[in-house]
Ligand SMILES: Nc1ncnc2c1ncn2[C@@H]1O[C@H](COP(=O)(O)OP(=O)(O)OP(=O)(O)O)[C@@H](O)[C@H]1O
């Protein structure tokens with residue numbers, strides 16, 4: 001098990017944003033975290049990346065309790081959560097270079113990473129000139145360039161055109177296959193993860209309603225998982 005949470009809850013004041021989450025992410029899987037706006041996806045992903053601590057419960061990474069001050073775990077996890085921040089006056093190349101200095105571990109070359117995400121020719125441009133989709137690609141490159149074991153991506157397909165979406169999906173599979181990464185990808189659009197996930201977790205109003213393998217879903221819902229999703233989130237039972 002790459003990541004596991006044990007009764008993880010998050011409270012802001014007395015408002016419970018996440019309610020006793022028990023999540024299981026297998027080694028080498030692509031895990032799709034699905035949920036509507038406000039379900040708690042970003043909040044949960046921050047905890048799985050060690051960027052925020054649970055109010056209650058524990059997150060386990062490789063079987064060990066994960067704490068936000070664990071320096072040695074830092075290079076093992078790559079993440080893009082909510083809106084990525086860059087030095088806008090610096091080039092894509094320089095932004096990745098600063099990141100690598102900070103991570104201080106084995107890594108792909110900057111050229112390799114930029115090529116993989118289709119930004120090879122934009123490496124010298126200041127990030128301020130990037131389109132939304134280009135920023136998203138650069139954010140993903142920054143998250144995997146240091147070859148983490150776990151890649152956590154919060155709505156990584158936002159801002160990409162159909163061609164970009166297709167390329168990004170292929171990239172997720174490549175990262176898993178070629179570099180043995182485990183991926184957790186959130187989305188509020190079913191169709192976005194359906195084609196790439198091995199396992200799906202549905203988060204709704206702070207609760208993890210179910211975890212199910214895509215294989216099981218495809219057998220039970222041959223017409224697609226839309227029906228499954230609506231049954232889970234709309235039903236009262
Ligand atoms: N720092 C915070 N303080 C107070 N409430 C917060 C904080 N961060 C998140 N929340 C609340 O937690 C809930 C879940 O937010 P979160 O951003 O995790 O949802 P989400 O599933 O990522 O939504 P979206 O699809 O819109 O990105 C929301 O009701 C939000 O208002």
Ligand SMILES: [Mg+2]
Nearest residue numbers: 041042043154
């Ligand atoms: Mg969010």
